[in-house]
Amino acid sequence: MSRFIDRVTIDAVAGNGGHGCSSVHREKFKPLGGPDGGNGGSGGDVVLVVDPQVHTLLDFHFRPHARAGNGRPGEGGNRSGANGEGLRLHVPDGTVVLDTDGNILADLVGEGTEFIAGKGGRGGLGNAALASRARKAPGFALLGEPGEERELVLELKSVADVGLVGFPSAGKSSLVSVLSAAKPKIADYPFTTLAPNLGVVTAGEDTFTVADVPGLIPGASQGRGLGLDFLRHLERCAVLAHVVDCATLEPGRDPISDIDALEAELAAYQPVLAEDHSLGDLASRPRIVVLNKVDIPEADELADLVEADIAERGWPVFRVSAVAQKGLSELKYALAAMVREYRRAHAEPVAKRAVIRPKPVDRAEFTIVDDPEIPGGFIVRGERPERWIRQTQFENDEAVGYLADRLNRLGVEDALVKRGAKTGAAVTIAGVTFDWEPSVPMADDVPLTGRGTDIRLERNERIGAAERKAARKLRRQRADEADGESLGWSDEDDDLDE
Template identity: 85%
Template sequence: MSRFVDRVKIDVVAGNGGHGCSSVHREKFKPLGGPDGGNGGNGGDVRLVVDPQVHTLLDFHFRPHARGTNGGTGEGGHRSGSSGTELVLPVPDGTVVLDDKGNILADMVGEGTEFIAAQGGRGGLGNAALASRARRAPGFALLGEPGEERELVLELKSVADVGLVGFPSAGKSSLVSVLSAAKPKIADYPFTTLTPNLGVVTAGAEVFTVADVPGLIPGASEGRGLGLEFLRHLERCAVLAHVVDCATLDPGRDPVSDIDALEAELAAYRPALDVDHSLGDLANRPRIVVLNKVDIPEADELADLVEADIAERGWPVFRVSAVAHKGLQELTFALAEMVREYRAAHAKPVARRQVIRPKAVDHGEFTVVADPANDGGFIVRGERPERWIRQTQFDNDEAVGYLADRLNRLGVEAALVKKGAKPGAAVTIAGVTFDWEPTAPTGAEVPLTGRGTDARLDRPDRVGAAERKVARSMRRQRPDDEQEESLGWDDDTLDDDE
């Protein structure tokens, strides 16, 4: 027997991006033919898609973990890695996606509606893409970013045209079983349905769905019993039908008091989606009252007493018996007419477009705050700095120098100076702590040494051959303004010499 699951918690992990490749083209007579490392492939996304053939979240109950495939690693010869295959997870129509804090991320209504549950990581750039006028043959590549990892909650709000509301054992399941081909659990002893039942009803040319919502009790809107778990299935119902047990043996209950108690719960319930497809609050939905079990003489007499009082509220009243199949045809066509009027006034839900919200031009790219765990330290937060940290090979000095250049151009060093950072201060970005050295020149201002090294990070006491070569090349460059003044040169003298 299949199970109906309407709330699950899932863990989704997108695929990691592939690493870029650091390679130099080599062939006969061309020992250094330039960088030719390819880029890494992007990781596969995890995507939720509304599928009309799926009616429950049962698959996620047994398989709550979903993971996208990783991107391929770049290779030499300008060969990029393959992108990871995205993982498509079908969900039923009416699924609401929430994060671990209860915030609504997506309301998936309409066939084909999509939601990216986890974004795949970006592939790292190869050294061919990192080559520039300052770095003609980079000896490093960028690492691929890890895929997004999220914990989500999926809630199913039944997309039904008619919702049956009533106390436990009011006969709602029996009514669904005779109006449609649904086969809910029915017994001759008092109990309440634990899972909603959906049935398809045909009345002439009109076809509509009916949802049997488990029995409600006073206080359900405040979480008493299982009310909150089931009231959400009424949020998208266009018509609400009160199913009243006219044969109840409880001396403190009667049809009018039952309806008043249920109306109080519907009025007190506030759905998570305040505006749910323009249906309005539950208190404003069209109503119909079904006086059930009138095949019993005492129940039929009680229906005679209360029918006029209920009709004064402006609600249609029908006397039926699910056991004796009495009054079912009139009720079916009345519900069909109310559903037809609703459909004429509301357009059919279509797949929602994805909304892209670009950031403002002056949107802050990073923030610098004091580190509470480190005296004199600072923490840099921001999407771009944190992403650059994840892309950096910290065992490669040239890659670290490239990271310093990027942070400097972004303005991180200027922001640290403004915050009062001292040389040697501990600066943390994305969990990685550095000893900050100010006035570090960018890559265009410092002649680079061998591949995979950076002169700013290699400062031995003994001057090596590479440093002497760099110093000699710097001396051969045009003197700066201070040296010109000390030598008595000016622009006119240089012009005359030329």
């Protein structure tokens, strides 16, 4: 028998984007073939999709780690890398997605509703796509972005029309078994039902679902027992039915006190999804009271005493016996009428469609704040600057120069000047700290150098080939003088060494 799991925590890891390729076309008699590095493929997404054939979160309980495929890197000959394979995870109807702080990210109701749990990283551009008037043959490519990684909490809230509420051993499971074809576990001890059972009930031309919610006790709304877990499955129910045990022998209990205790718990519990489904809190849902076990003479007499008091509250009252199957037909048609009235007032939930939200043209691309850890330093935040940092090969001077040009065009340098940044100030973007040098000329205004280099980033401590040759000659001359004899070295020999 499969286990019912209604709350799990999963790790959704989207695929990384593939790196772009830096390549130059090489062919006989074509010395200037030009760049031909292809783009990297995008990483796969992790997507949650509602499947009506799935009824529990059991699969995620045993396999909580979900990882999509990575994008392939680009290749020479303008060959782009393949996109990573996406991962589609099938979840039951009524699944709510939350982050680790308890914030609701998605409410998945309706067949086919989707939610992107992890967005795959973009593939990096190859040097063929980076060629421009200033850089006709770039000696670098962009790196692929890492995929999104998130820890998510999935909660299943049963999607049922009628929720049966009552104390343990009130006969809720027995009632579901005789109203529908469901076969829940039934026994003569409390908390027999540890997971909601759903049954489909037919009354004439109407069909509706009934949820057998595990027994509630006083203090359930504050988490006593498993109350919060049980009450969660009542959030989507349009009608609540109090199932009262009229044959209980527990001291201090009677139908009226049982109803009052449960009403207090329902009033104290606030559904987090009430605003989305316009159902209101649990205390405002339509009610119906079912006096159960009236096949027992003492229970039947007690039902006679309390029926009038319950009816004064404006709630329909039905006397039934799940064992003797007494009063079930009247109950079914009454519930069908209440569900029909609810459906008439509320549209059937449908799968949510994708909504395109264009970004405003005047939206700020980045913000600059003072660095709290580095005096005189600044932190630049923004989607585009942070993405560019992740795409840059910092061991390649030309790639770093290209990054500087992009940040300059975006207006980061001008904004730093307005903030009062001084030469050498520490500027941090996406965890990478630079020593800021203002007024760096753009690539269009500087002469081109070798592939993979940028004259604006030439370091003074870097020793060129000519300097190394002169230093080697000087060392040899000093060695000859120290030995007091000539070793026969000449300039021609040095040239051959080179």
